[in-house]
Amino acid sequence: MNLISASQIAKFVKGEIIGENFLVEGAIDLIPGKKSYISFLGNNLNDDYLNKTKSNLIVISNSIPIPNFDKTFIRVLDPKKSFFNIVDKYFHxxxxxxxxxxxxxxxxxxxxxxxGSTVSIGPNTIISDDVEIEDDVKIGGNCFIGKGTRICKGSLIHPNTTIYNNILIKNNVVINSGTVIGAYGFGIIKDNNELIQVPHIGNVEIEENVIIGSGCTIDRATMSKTLIGKGTKIDGQVHIAHNVKIGKNCIIAGQVAIGGSSKLGDNVTLGGQVGVIDNLVIGNNCVVAAKSAVMKSLDDGSVVSGIPAINHLKKLRLDVFYSKLPELFKKNK
Structure with a gap:
């Protein structure tokens, strides 16, 4: 294991080091901490945490005085951001x-x-005909990459991922284990009381810097494409149906389900277990609270919650009103 010195870490984040220079073995939470490990003190925490931690290299804000503790400190503008840059650089x-x-x-x-060059492909992975894998792509073991798929520079495909035919994955995308990209969607028509699945001959396009969690399913489009916009981050166990279009820099938490042909604008946040029915439009900068059911389209900047999802402040007022109903009934008996 290659160790890195505290002074090298401080130089990397352009921070000021105060205290002893020593070799750092890894990164860890502030509590309980660990000797020879690095942690960070968040801006919302106080010095009491420094009494309790076993870590002896702490990243702190340069806006606070140096605490009087027998530890080494790295002072920076944003401790949390700098700490995770350090983790990504040296310990990830x-x-x-x-x-x-x-x-x-x-x-x-x-x-x-x-x-391309510097590509890695894990054991038992199957790469089909006419696939293009660009430079610095890494594909884990037991993956399947379908015919005509293109995986662009720097993307990471973790083990046990299935990517169907003719999928486009742009630069620096991360797809975690167990995810399925490009399966048939749930496009069903009724014919004389028989349910028939319609053909899905479209594809899925995932733009740059997207992260997709474990166990997700993103269905291919019927005719055009299912789209995940640049910079969007998707948690685990999320289902995105056929023809969905998701904008840039969206945050989609775990167990969300988005119905077919719905469209999300840019910078949309969906909390955990949100459901969005099909054929809706959710505008830019919307926030949907956890466990909400979106049953109608939302204007830009909407903040909603509940089942069905309504304006969040209105929902809070209704909750207060409903909580007082038993008392009102008693008074009117």
């Missing part, structure tokens, strides 16, 4: 690297596949 790969450094001998790769 130690605990979150599911990739080979090369192409595993058990991978099954079509002769028509185009592979």
């Amino acid at each position: 790969k130690r605990c979150y690297n599911s990739f080979n450094d090369d192409i595993h001998q058990t991978a099954i790769i079509s002769k028509s596949t185009k592979i």
Whole structure:
């Protein structure tokens, strides 16, 4: 394990180091902490946490005086941001690297596949015909990449991921384990009391810098494309149906389900277990609270909650009113 010095870390984040320089073994939460590990003191925490932590390298804000503790400090403008930049730079790969450094001998790769430089492909992964894998792409073990799919530079496909035919994954996308991209959607028509699944000949396009959590399903479009916009972050166990269009820099928490052909604008936040029915439009900068059911389209900047989802402040007022109903009934008996 390669160790990094406290002074090197301070230089990386352009911080001021105060105290002893020593080799750092890793990063850890402030409480309980660990000797020779780095932690950070959030702006909303006080010095009492420094009494309790075992960590002896602490990233703190340069807006507060140096505490009188036998520890080493790195002073920066934004402790949380700097700390996680440090973790990503020096410690991330130690605990979150599911990739080979090369192409595993058990991978099954079509002769028509185009592979860029410094690509890694894990054991038992299947790469179908006419796939294009650009530079610095990493694909874990037991994955399936369908015919005609293109995976662009720097993307990470974690183990046990299934990507169907003709999918476009742009630069620096991360797809976590167990996710399925491009399966048939739930497009059903009735014919003489028989349910028939309509053909889905579209695809899925995932733009740059998207992160998709574990166990997600993103269905292919019927004719055009299902789209995940640039910079969007999707938690685990999320379902995105056929023809959905998601804008840029959206946040979609776990167990959300978005019905077919609905459209989300940019900077939309959906809390955990939100349901969005099909064919809606959710405007830019909307926020939908957890466990809400969106049953109608939302204007830009809407903040909603509840089942069905309504204006959040109105929902809070109604909650207060409903809580007083038993008392009102007693008074009117």
